[in-house]
Amino acid sequence: MDPTTTRRLGLALLLASVAAPALSSDAAPTTTAEQVLACHIDALGGRAALDRIQDLRLEGDYTAFSQPAGFILERKRPNLYFFDTKVLDMHVIDAYDGERTWILNPLLGNDWPIEAPPAEAGRILGLASFDGTLADAVSAGHRVELAGVEDFEGTESYKLVVHLTGGGEETWFVATDTCLPVGRDAVTSDFGSALPGRTFFSEYRPVGGVQIAHHIEDEFGIRFRVTQVILSEVNIGIKDERFAFHPQPEMEPLAMLAGEWRVKVETRPAERAPWNESETTATLVSDYAGTRLEERVRYSDGLFDRHELRTLGYDRARKRFVQTVFDNVTMSPDRLEGGFETGQIVLSNADTGTAVSGGGVTQLRRHTFHDL
Known part of the structure; x- marks a missing residue:
């Protein structure tokens, strides 16, 4: 689809420190998944730094069907999620209120809020993890496997296969020199149909003492999406009502x-x-x-x-x-x-x-x- 297939910033915070500690690629034969995850969390600034961020708002440009439009992404602990944009001049929302995943998407035939169909619900839930799949892997009970070191679009990266607690899997590519994610392969959806997708992360910049990926690209099927963050704020007191499902x-x-x-x-x-x-x-x-x-x-x-x-x-x-x-x-x-x-x-x-x-x-x- 397009609007429904917005991978957009699901990477939770994807927070990282520019001078993050890294594991040497020379140690790859003896490196474990647990070590990579620990390095990743340190790169995020540490668990305490993550926990200090209780909510987040990002604004910028979202490009779909070659048409840019503004977007607002709001997130709140534990895993509340709200993404608001326009696609082909039509209002589109993806959200999770802690109980329901819901959408407003005229391209799927509804210009009113409805509960998300299964493929869309899975996609939105994959984006709702506040600290990100990798940082939350242990607490969420995901099983993480280190599948080696390989080149990802020119960057030497650890390849982490995450077997999700609720079923399915994601493959993350974490740069060996920074422990920051540079890519992810995961199931997405296109007009409600599941299909494989790839996400690219770049342009990390500091916000509230940690770093957020400010440029994100999504590829799936023949679709291509670009999310560019321009403004960002943390701990602004977002109310739960912002994420609430109001179908009628x-x-x-x-x-x-x-x-x-x-x-x-x-x-x-x-x-x-x-x-x-x-x-x-x-x-x-x-x-x-x-x-x-x-x-x-x-x-x-x-x-x-x-x-x-x-x-x-x-x-x-x-x-x-x-x-x-x-x-x-x-x-x-x-x-x-x-x-x-x-x-x-x-x-x-x-x-x-x-x-x-x-x-x-x-x-x-x-x-x-x-x-x-």
């Missing part, structure tokens, strides 16, 4: 309704008839990432023992709340529509054409959600 803000005020409720029911068979009162329980379930609310309720209207199934959602295209109602008496689905009015949602079937008629009487419904 209009439904969020209704999320608190999920659960089991005691319900007072008042019904009457005709306008001037006395009210019939009863009590029951209603069970409401929020699903599809909070974009749908389902209610099951059973009550007596004085004549019938009614069982109702109600679903409520928001029609993004028509900007209307829509509720469907099915019950065991009318045996016909009813549709109510409405909007948000002065702290309440008012729904009606008066104009939907779904109201049931019988005996010369049309059964109109109006449902109101108060105090929102």
Whole structure:
């Protein structure tokens, strides 16, 4: 794809000291993976220096389809991730909120936030490690194998094969003279399809006492992406809300309704008839990432023992709340529509054409959600 295949800065911080200690290539025959990892962490400035960075914001240019656009990358411990850019003049976001990987990507057919499909989710999670795959290898439980020393695009490099705890593997190329990553081979995705990719890291510059790769190139299939960092900040107090998944803000005020409720029911068979009162329980379930609310309720209207199934959602295209109602008496689905009015949602079937008629009487419904 392009927007979805943004390898972009996933290298976590990729922090490193310019004068980092290195392992001599002469020692390669006896060098172990553990020694290379230790050298790498020292090159990052040491574990204490890494731990001092709690959040990070990078800004610059991101080039896809030969078109440059600005980008913002924000990260926060433990592994929160948010990448925001434009691709072909369309707004694109990749994010991880600590529980879900989510995207906004019109090139995949959605200009609203959705949970990332599997290949995209794997790619984003691979970028979400705050300190980077190598620095976090031991704590994450990854198994790292030193596969020798070889030339990587003109740089003598340790070849580290990382067998990821969650499955899959990445191959990292770490310069023997600096212990800094110069490349990585890993599975990426293109329009949601998994494929191999290669990333190149260069132009390390100091930020907050450590170094960050300011130039990153990604190659996969026939695609080519370039990320150039221009501005960088650390420990700026980024809020968790920045990374939060909000697939449908209009439904969020209704999320608190999920659960089991005691319900007072008042019904009457005709306008001037006395009210019939009863009590029951209603069970409401929020699903599809909070974009749908389902209610099951059973009550007596004085004549019938009614069982109702109600679903409520928001029609993004028509900007209307829509509720469907099915019950065991009318045996016909009813549709109510409405909007948000002065702290309440008012729904009606008066104009939907779904109201049931019988005996010369049309059964109109109006449902109101108060105090929102």
